[in-house]
Amino acid sequence: MADDKDVLRDVWYGRIPACFTLYPDEVTDREAEPFYLLLPRVSYLMLVTDKVKKHFLKVVKAEDVEEMWFEYEGTPLKWHCPIGVLFDLHASNTALPWSITVHFKHFPDRDLLRCSSSALIEAHFMSTIKEADAFKHKGQVINDMQKKDHKQLWMGLQNDKFDQFWAINRKLMEYPTEDGGFRYIPFRIYQTLSDRPSIQKLFRPVSSEGHALTLGDLLKELVPDVISQDDDPKKYQVVIHGIEPLFETPIQWLSEHLSHPDNFLHICIVPAPSD
Amino acid sequence: MEVWKSHVRAALIHRDCLQKDPFSGLFTKVSSLEEMLSLHMGVWEDLKRDRIQSPNTNGVLQCSNEDTNPPKLYVQLKEEQQLRQKLTQKVLDLTSDLYLKEADLQYCHSQVSRYRNEAVLLARGACCLKNDLCEYEYKLECQSKELAALKLEQRTLREELAIARQEKEELLERWLEEKKEEAERINKHNAALERWNSYAGRLNRRLNSGSRRHPRPATNNRVIQRDSTDQPSPKHN
Numbered sequence: 388m389a390d391d392k393d394v395l396r397d398v399w400y401g402r403i404p405a406c407f408t409l410y411p412d413e414v415t416d417r418e419a420e421p422f423y424l425l426l427p428r429v430s431y432l433m434l435v436t437d438k439v440k441k442h443f444l445k446v447v448k449a450e451d452v453e454e455m456w457f458e459y460e461g462t463p464l465k466w467h468c469p470i471g472v473l474f475d476l477h478a479s480n481t482a483l484p485w486s487i488t489v490h491f492k493h494f495p496d497r498d499l500l501r502c503s504s505s506a507l508i509e510a511h512f513m514s515t516i517k518e519a520d521a522f523k524h525k526g527q528v529i530n531d532m533q534k535k536d537h538k539q540l541w542m543g544l545q546n547d548k549f550d551q552f553w554a555i556n557r558k559l560m561e562y563p564t565e566d567g568g569f570r571y572i573p574f575r576i577y578q579t580l581s582d583r584p585s586i587q588k589l590f591r592p593v594s595s596e597g598h599a600l601t602l603g604d605l606l607k608e609l610v611p612d613v614i615s616q617d618d619d620p621k622k623y624q625v626v627i628h629g630i631e632p633l634f635e636t637p638i639q640w641l642s643e644h645l646s647h648p649d650n651f652l653h654i655c656i657v658p659a660p661s662d
Numbered sequence: 663m664e665v666w667k668s669h670v671r672a673a674l675i676h677r678d679c680l681q682k683d684p685f686s687g688l689f690t691k692v693s694s695l696e697e698m699l700s701l702h703m704g705v706w707e708d709l710k711r712d713r714i715q716s717p718n719t720n721g722v723l724q725c726s727n728e729d730t731n732p733p734k735l736y737v738q739l740k741e742e743q744q745l746r747q748k749l750t751q752k753v754l755d756l757t758s759d760l761y762l763k764e765a766d767l768q769y770c771h772s773q774v775s776r777y778r779n780e781a782v783l784l785a786r787g788a789c790c791l792k793n794d795l796c797e798y799e800y801k802l803e804c805q806s807k808e809l810a811a812l813k814l815e816q817r818t819l820r821e822e823l824a825i826a827r828q829e830k831e832e833l834l835e836r837w838l839e840e841k842k843e844e845a846e847r848i849n850k851h852n853a854a855l856e857r858w859n860s861y862a863g864r865l866n867r868r869l870n871s872g873s874r875r876h877p878r879p880a881t882n883n884r885v886i887q888r889d890s891t892d893q894p895s896p897k898h899n
Contacts, residue, residue, distance in 0.1 A: 397675070550766065
């Protein structure tokens, strides 16, 4: 359906304006100007910040340069999470552009994985896609693909080519009509007020009675506190790609249309703004 | 369109209105200006290098080939080169897009073919189901008629049964009446028999006492005349 394709496009071309500033304690030859960049929501920080690195390396002393990493208000930003998820989780209710601090020293090994090259991001991305397909089709679709198809998925993401990516990814979104959906929905739930990095569980898109399950059903099973009672004020926001879908949205449709390129549905639960 | 779907669509548009659209033009402009600045810096560096490499006789830095290749022209050349590079990239992107669209078209054709097959299968199934439905409707009609006939028969039988029950009641009444009469008759007979027995007993006693006083002649038997009303009748069931 044309509308559904528009949703895929809107998801793919979602952007977050960001302002990168160098951490004040970094030693520089001259004052570092901030760097402004529109970040693709579906990509990864380390994949789109080559220009940022180049910009700040002009002023940072070469001997002080270690691995680059990013931080927002004291929270190191995980490069292996999609940018949109990082924003929705940590900064969804703050003023734009998103202010990110750039570091070249004191890499926080306890909080972040090191990312030496884009090959590492590719490996992470492909392994996540395989994990998702194991949920959806027992891994049969991704395993039946050729190496060049895997490459096309990665190149599509790396070069921000919607058509290139979806030419292959649509195969990962197919399912037998009689099944009514995937075997299980690949999803991850992130909570700001939780020590757990994310919640994952096997969840079928269709109930044993044969009716389509919704986002509300998923949340009721995994994080029931999130669903407020009728008379209670809303305590949490359930955010996917910067929007709050209705709880009656079928989880199968969400998985097909609002999943990230890694084929996982990343659901962020953040406290509702008080005002 | 379903409410939840139109909500997602509207929310995505609203999100872009807040997050992307106000910054997009500005950021693109900044990016292109930075690119231009970087190009100009590169040109400036090149010119500076050229001046250092070819100082004039007085040791003063001056631009080489200043008359034939002025800085302005050089900058223009670099800009044109960059533009050409961008256009080449654009052509490459468009060519690859074309291939992708062709592949997309093929995929769409295959999907159309798949859905057409599914539609044919479903139509066949629907046809079979329609035939079955017709058959069942015919059977239902026949069975309805049978049911109506059976109901009619049942009603007749019920009426007959009611009559039979009524007759049975009447017969039972009659039988009981007859039994009652018979019982009265038996009772009457029993009473007569009882009287007869008592009378016979008295006669026997009298006979016995008379024979003790007058000896009994051996050949002359006395005949006792009985009242027909006192004699018990044979018992009938």
